[in-house]
Amino acid sequence: MEKDELKILAQNLANPEGEKGKEVAEMMNAANIGMTLESIKALLIEDDEHLLEIGHGNAGHLKLIFDKAKNIRYTGIDISETMHNEAKNLNKEYKNQAEFVLYEGEKLPFEDKIFDKIFTVNTVYFWKKPVEYLNEIYRVLKNNGTFVLTFGQREFMEKLPFTEYDFTLYSNSEMEEIISKTPFVRMKMSEREEDVKSKTGEQIRRIYTILTIKK
Template sequence: MENDNLKILAQNLANPQGEKGIEIGEMMNATNIGMTLESIKTLLIEDEEHVLEIGHGNAAHVKSILNKAQNVKYIGIDISETMNNEAKRLNEKFKNQAEFVLYEGIKLPFEDKAFDKIFTVNTVYFWKEPVDYLNEIYRVLKDNGTFVLTFGQRDFMEKLPFTQFDFILYNTDEMEETVSKSHFKRMKISEKEEQVKSKTGDETITRNYTVLTIKK
């Protein structure tokens, strides 16, 4: 891919827009589904719990969350109006259990201690003030809640040509150190790898990623 196309891809990975954004959303769901399902499994969702996903993309995976337990309430939040609309369209039949909120990407528009479980997959690269943002997540998580943070490791991500454009990359130790600067007190680290098709669409690659299970 030429640099201009890579830059457009990077911009749409951060904030999908319009018809191109819808395509990118479908591609992201397909390439990230392994990480997403691993994150959902790690949450250990129970009956009646309120679950928040930060950066839901097209949210074609929401049924996997709602099927984990009885009477689960899901809220997805995203900065992309395109993804907000797509998520609503794809999850119309779940509208009694699933809600999608558009926001500006800094302050979470929820009351303190609103959620039992919170997770996010492949969004940390775009957090402008990661410690402040982690403290926002801490604020809206219940005292006995769980936050799962999943991201591609630096060694893998820096080989991808589009991450040169406005991605902030972390290895596991760097992310652990960042979390330790926030209000969160405990975390468990799990490192994984999987075979995925690259986002530039031309090869199968081995992705190394980290799942952090974080508690107050």
């Protein structure tokens, strides 16, 4: 890919827009489904819980969540108007269980302590103020709630040509250091590896981390 193409790809990974954004979102859903499934598994979803997903993309994985337990309520939040509309269109059958919220990317537009579980996959690279954002997540999470944060490790992500454009990358120790500055009380870290097709089309071995964080 040329430099300009990589920049456009990076922009649409951060905030998908228009037809190109929809195309990138489909690719993201396919490329990230392994990470998303492992994150959902780590949540240990139970009946009657209210979940929040930060950066839902096209939410093509919603059925996988509702299959985990009964009477689940899902809220998805995203900064992309394109993804907001695409997720609603793709998930009309779940309109009584799922809602999608468009927001500005920094303050979570919810009251305190309303979600049982929160998760996010591949969004941390775009958080402008990670400690403040984690404090927002803590605020809207119920006491004893679980937050799952999944991200590609710095050493792996640095090899991808588009991550030099407005991505902030983290090693496990760097992420641990950031979380230590928040009120979260404990954390379990697990690493995964998988073979996937990259956003630029090559076959790659992805190394990523799932952090299960407790309030």
